[in-house]
Each structure stands twice: as structure tokens, then as C-alpha cells.
Amino acid sequence: MDGRLTFTQKKVLERFVATGAKDFSLLYSFTRDGANATVFHQKCNNRGPTVTVIYNTKGSVYGGYIEKSWVADTSGSYNRDDKAFLFRLMYDGNVSLNKFPVKNPDKAFYCYDTYGPIFGSGHDLYIFNGSINAEGTQYTLNGSTSFGSDFDMSGVSTDQITGNITTVFDVEVYSLSESPLANIWRECPGWDLKDLEELKHFAASFAPPHGLGIDTANVLVIGPVGAGKSSFFNTVASVFRGHICDQAVCGSAEKSITSKYRMYRVRGSQMEKPLRFCLCDTMGLEESQGIDAQELTYILDGNVPDGYQFNPTTPISSEIHGFVTSPTLGHKIHCVCFVFDGNTATILSEKMLEKIKSMQAKVRQKGLPQAVVLTKIDNVCSYVEEDVRNVYQSDTIKQLVNKVSNIFGVPRSFILPLKNYEKEFDVRTDVSVLAMHTLKRLLLSTENHLFNFLDQLDRKQKSSDSLE
Ligand SMILES: Nc1nc2c(ncn2[C@@H]2O[C@H](COP(=O)(O)OP(=O)(O)OP(=O)(O)O)[C@@H](O)[C@H]2O)c(=O)[nH]1
Ligand SMILES: [Mg+2]
Numbered sequence: 476m477d478g479r480l481t482f483t484q485k486k487v488l489e490r491f492v493a494t495g496a497k498d499f500s501l502l503y504s505f506t507r508d509g510a511n512a513t514v515f516h517q518k519c520n521n522r523g524p525t526v527t528v529i530y531n532t533k534g535s536v537y538g539g540y541i542e543k544s545w546v547a548d549t550s551g552s553y554n555r556d557d558k559a560f561l562f563r564l565m566y567d568g569n570v571s572l573n574k575f576p577v578k579n580p581d582k583a584f585y586c587y588d589t590y591g592p593i594f595g596s597g598h599d600l601y602i603f604n605g606s607i608n609a610e611g612t613q614y615t616l617n618g619s620t621s622f623g624s625d626f627d628m629s630g631v632s633t634d635q636i637t638g639n640i641t642t643v644f645d646v647e648v649y650s651l652s653e654s655p656l657a658n659i660w661r662e663c664p665g666w667d668l669k670d671l672e673e674l675k676h677f678a679a680s681f682a683p684p685h686g687l688g689i690d691t692a693n694v695l696v697i698g699p700v701g702a703g704k705s706s707f708f709n710t711v712a713s714v715f716r717g718h719i720c721d722q723a724v725c726g727s728a729e730k731s732i733t734s735k736y737r738m739y740r741v742r743g744s745q746m747e748k749p750l751r752f753c754l755c756d757t758m759g760l761e762e763s764q765g766i767d768a769q770e771l772t773y774i775l776d777g778n779v780p781d782g783y784q785f786n787p788t789t790p791i792s793s794e795i796h797g798f799v800t801s802p803t804l805g806h807k808i809h810c811v812c813f814v815f816d817g818n819t820a821t822i823l824s825e826k827m828l829e830k831i832k833s834m835q836a837k838v839r840q841k842g843l844p845q846a847v848v849l850t851k852i853d854n855v856c857s858y859v860e861e862d863v864r865n866v867y868q869s870d871t872i873k874q875l876v877n878k879v880s881n882i883f884g885v886p887r888s889f890i891l892p893l894k895n896y897e898k899e900f901d902v903r904t905d906v907s908v909l910a911m912h913t914l915k916r917l918l919l920s921t922e923n924h925l926f927n928f929l930d931q932l933d934r935k936q937k938s939s940d941s942l943e
Contacts, residue, residue, distance in 0.1 A: 478504060478647050479530055482864050483665050484564050488526055488651075491562055491574040492540060496654035496868055499526075504647040510607035510614050512591045515648065519545045519592075524651045526562075527592040529602065532613055533638040534568030537561070539594040541584050551587035553596060559583035561594060561626045563636050579625035592648065597624020602646060616641045656858060656868035666864045666908050674911035675714065679743075681918045682751040684925050686932060689805040692752045692921045693738065695774060697766070697834070698814035699827060700731045700759030703850030706895035707814060708739045708754045711914055713896050714907040715743035715750070723756055731759030731785075736774070738781040752918060755808065758785040762826040766791075768833040775841050777806025804928060810846070810921040811838045813883070817849040817892065821878045828882070835883065842927070844920035846889040847879055848913060853894045863894050863905040891916055 478501040480488075489497050501507075502525065503518040519525060521544045528538040542558035561575040577583045582596035594600040601618035608614075620637060622628050633639065664670045683692045696704045705723035712720040723739060726732045737756045740749035757774070758765055766774070770791040773779050780797035792798075799806055813831065815823075823831070838845050853860040856871040866872055872892050880887045891913045894906055 477501065478649065479645060480528055480647065480649065481667065482862075483667055484536070486659070487564060487572055488540070488562065491560060492524070492558075492651065495658055496656040497651040498654045499649045499651060502648045502650050505607075505609075505614055505643070505645050510591075510603060510609070510646070512589050512604055512606065515591050516545065516547060516586075516588055519648050519650075520547055521545075522650045526649050526651065527594075527602070528564075528647045528649070529616075530644045530646075531637060531640060532642040532644060533640050534565060535563070535636060535638055536565040537563045537636050539584070539592065539600055541594075543584070545584075545592070546586050547588060548586040549588055551585065551590070553582040554584050554586060555581045556583035559594065559626075561600060561622070561628075563631070566635060567638060573629070573631060575622075575626045575628050575631070577625060578627045582625050591618070591646070593618075595621075595625035597621040599624050599626045613642045613644055614646075616643060616646075654868075656865055657870040657873060659867050660873045661867040663867055663908070663912055666905055668904055671714075671904050671908050671911060674908060674915055677915050678711075678741075678752075678911060678918060679715075679746075679750060681922070683809075684922065684929050687804060687925060687928055689803075690751065691740070691805065692809045692918075692925060693755055693777075693807065694752060694810045694812055694917050694921055695755045695757070695808040696812050696814055697757045697771070698760060699816070699819075699823070700729070700761060700765075701727055702759065702814045702816045703848075703893075703895050704759070704814045705733050705756050706897065707812075707848065707850070707893065707910075708741075708756055710893075710895040710906070710910045711754065712739075712741050713902050714910055715741055715746070717744060717902060719896055719899060719902065731761070731765065733758050734785055736779050736781065736783040736785065752921065760827070760830060762824060762830065767830065768837050771834050771837055772841075775808045775811070775837065775843065777802030777808070808843065809924050810844050810917055812846050812848055812917055814848045814850060815879070817852045817855040817872075817875060820847075820849055821875065821882060831883070842924075844889075844924050845885060846891060846917055846920060847883055847885050849875065849879060849890065849892045850895055852892045853897075859894065863903075863909055866892055866894075866909060889916065889920070 485499050508514050524542045526540045539561045541556045543556045557580045559577040563573045585593035591603040599622050603616050603618045620633050622633050683689045705725045708723045709720050738753040742749045764787045773791045778799045856869045858865040876890045879890050893913050
């Protein structure tokens with residue numbers, strides 16, 4: 476059993492403890508082990524740093540941390556702990572974060588075999604003693620609260636923590652041990668459903684700036700064969716459709732599976748209109764075949780029509796069927812996303828590297844923003860494979876991002892680790908959050924680029940005004 480503490484709440488507590496990443500292991504809970512003080516001590520004594528978390532029936536989540544161990548004590552005594560603190564994570568169903576440090580460390584916690592966890596001598600937080608019977612799905616605590624006695628509550632009252640009620644759904648105690656993960660090296664808004672909804676809302680409400688006369692912005696997706704380009708579109712589409720989508724054909728082969736240039740639009744099941752950006756999928760790059768820097772120029776300039784069938788033996792030229800001779804801003808590419816397999820991005824052949832660098836030079840020449848998406852990070856780091864939400868705490872991924880940034884000369888904030896939908900049967904919040912976080916970065920770059928055209932329009936307007 477994992478316990479009720481969410482991933483995000485664990486990250487908050489990690490920040491409060493402030494000694495690096497932690498693994499949380501559930502030692503004791505009312506619902507699993509019974510509300511019994513003797514059992515609490517059996518399970519939690521001599522286990523090192525712990526957090527005790529109370530989930531009350533009014534939507535408050537609060538508790539206490541001690542760095543020292545709970546211990547057996549038949550007569551009851553106070554214990555010193557300089558690092559102890561109380562905390563609040565939720566109040567009345569809403570996130571409400573506070574750390575309340577100990578102000579009298581000599582009496583930080585009290586151990587007595589027939590009492591549950593007690594913090595402070597007043598007692599600041601005395602949870603229960605003896606045993607309590609469950610009443611349906613809840614328990615009525617028989618302890619007391621007198622916050623502020625030995626902990627600094629910064630003016631927060633008991634009512635603002637417990638809502639003045641004593642019924643709880645659960646009390647849990649977790650031990651905290653050193654985690655092999657690093658400190659968070661990139662902030663993510665959060666990994667919960669509400670965070671996903673916010674990120675989806677950002678993408679769904681994205682639109683090219685008013686005044687440019689274009690309906691849709693174009694993000695080019697380009698990279699070596701099998702890097703996960705088509706899967707990226709499918710992943711984004713899956714997020715909005717709510718089920719795993721296979722609109723773009725994906726798979727593994729020596730040659731590129733994708734043979735057509737496709738300006739994919741994202742359509743959600745409940746949406747009347749597609750989203751206001753295209754992910755333009757291309758044939759995979761090969762050392763001496765596939766798109767080269769010259770052909771890329773045609774794509775960037777908007778000369779290549781949607782659905783164009785790439786022909787490895789005949790490069791793109793003005794002779795191809797459907798060549799757009801007078802492309803408008805709406806036909807052009809507004810942001811370039813290079814996609815690499817995270818497992819091989821740092822060991823590309825000299826020839827491939829040269830090809831990509833010449834493409835990057837073209838992209839820069841055109842004044843276009845570029846980002847690098849690193850896929851298959853589930854294969855790069857076992858902690859990410861275990862849990863995608865570890866991505867921004869994985870040292871392996873952090874090092875990979877640093878290396879790729881050096882190789883391609885792209886700032887680290889534009890190197891975006893990603894796990895596409897691949898083995899999943901259903902969409903998942905964590906995979907979707909990471910995909911939407913990546914997409915948001917790309918859309919922001921796209922928007923920034925399009926603002927340049929608004930500046931141009933303004934300048935034109937001003938110069939025509941001054942001529943009049
Ligand atoms: N484990 C894992 N597999 C992935 C990921 N992304 C893509 N894949 C797999 O990698 C293979 C290639 O993916 P595609 O999306 O077809 O790659 P592509 O870049 O479009 O390939 P071409 O069109 O052939 O150039 C497929 O079998 C995908 O299922 C990922 O993030 N993790
Ligand atoms: Mg493809």
C-alpha cells in the first residue's frame with residue numbers, strides 16, 4: 476500500500492525538510508494497521524526521520540516531521556529535535572502550504588508506549604492515545620491540539636489548520652530515507668489532474684497573435700529515423716482525445732516509416748474546431764538520404780504542400796507536385812523542434828551531426844526559434860521508467876540535457892525530455908503532463924517568433940502614417 480500522500484505533497488515535504496530528495500515509505504496507518512498506539516510504536520520506533528500526516532474529514536492535511544526516531548518509553552519523556560517542524564498541506568480541501576519550525580527543540584516530541592505521535596510539550600499536536608474504533612470510514616481522535624506552544628505557527632490558528640474538527644479519515648506515518656534522485660533541476664507546475672487541465676487549457680487557448688491574419692501556427696518536427704516524431708504528434712493528440720491515438724503511423728524500421736509531409740492538426744473528441752497549431756511531421760533523417768538543408772529551406776519557407784510524398788531519389792524542388800510558389804506567413808514554419816532519441820542523441824555519427832548542424836544554421840538564418848525534444852527517456856533512466864514524474868529529479872536526464880545543450884548549442888531551457896505514449900493502453904496523467912509541458916515550451920517559442928511579425932506590421936504602419 477502506497478498511502479494517501481500525493482506525489483506533489485511528497486515534493487513539498489521534501490522541500491520543507493531541505494536535505495535533498497527522499498524516498499517515502501509508509502510505516503503505519505490507521506486504515507491499514509488500526510488506530511492503536513502500541514502498533515504505532517511497534518511499526519515506527521527506531522526508524523529514523525518520519526512524517527506523521529493527518530487527513531481530516533474537512534479536507535485538511537497536516538502533521539509533523541521529526542528527524543530523530545520515535546522510541547519505546549514506558550514512563551513517557553520529551554525528546555530533543557532541532558530539525559522538527561509541523562506543517563499544513565491542505566485546508567478545507569484547498570492546497571495551503573506552511574512549515575512551522577520548532578521553537579523549543581528540547582521538547583520537540585514525546586514518546587510514551589501507550590500514546591500515538593505527540594509534538595511539543597503544550598501539547599502542540601497530540602493525536603491520540605490507546606486505541607480508537609473506526610466509525611465507518613472515519614475515526615474520532617481522542618488527543619488535543621494547542622498549536623504555538625513549542626512550534627512557531629506564524630499567526631496561523633488551530634482553526635486554520637484543523638477546521639476545529641477531530642474526525643479523520645486516516646493518520647499515516649512515513650519514514651524518509653535518502654533517495655538516489657537529485658534535487659529538482661527544472662520546475663514543473665505539478666503532476667496532478669488539475670495541473671494537466673491547466674496545461675491543456677494553455678494549448679487549447681493558444682492562437683497566433685491577432686492582426687497577422689493567420690489561423691494556425693506551424694511547428695516543424697524533424698529528426699533522425701525512429702526518433703519518435705510521429706509518436707510525439709500521437710501523444711499530443713491522445714491527451715486531447717482522452718484515449719491512445721494512432722493517427723500518425725509509427726514504428727521501427729531501418730528506413731523512415733513516415734514518408735509524407737503531414738501538417739497534423741490536433742482535434743479533441745469534444746472539440747468543434749481543431750487547435751490553432753499544426754505539428755508538421757517529416758520523413759526521418761538519414762546520413763546521406765532524406766531531407767537535407769536545401770530541402771529544409773523549402774519546408775521552412777512554406778513551399779511544400781501538406782501531404783507531399785517524400786522521394787529519396789528526387790529532392791524537393793519547384794517542380795514537385797503542389798509546390799506552393801507564393802507562400803504566405805500561414806504556410807511558413809514558425810518554430811522548429813528537433814527530435815532525438817534520448818538514448819542516442821549524444822552519440823550521433825559525424826555525418827549525421829554535420830547534417831543536423833547545417834540544418835540548425837538554416838533555421839537560425841531564417842530567424843526561427845528552435846528546441847530539442849529528447850524522447851524515450853523511459854529507456855534512458857530506470858527511475859523515469861518507474862515513474863515519469865521523476866524526470867526533473869533524475870541526474871541521468873539532467874546530465875543528458877547538459878550534454879545535448881553543449882552539442883547542439885541550444886540553451887538548456889529549450890532541451891525538453893519527453894516520454895511518448897508507446898506501451899500504454901490508456902492515457903495517464905503523468906505522461907500527459909510531461910507532453911503538455913513540452914508542448915507549452917514549443918508554443919511559447921512559436922508565439923514569441925510571431926510577435927516579430929506584429930512588430931514589422933507596426934513599423935510599416937508607422938512609416939506609412941509618417942508619409943501621409
Ligand atoms: N519507449 C519509448 N518508445 C518510444 C517513445 N517514442 C517513440 N517510441 C517508439 O519508437 C518507435 C519509433 O517511433 P516513431 O514515432 O515512428 O518515430 P519517427 O521519428 O516518426 O520515425 P520515422 O517516421 O521512421 O522517421 C516506435 O516503435 C515508438 O513506439 C518513447 O518516448 N518511449
Ligand atoms: Mg514518423
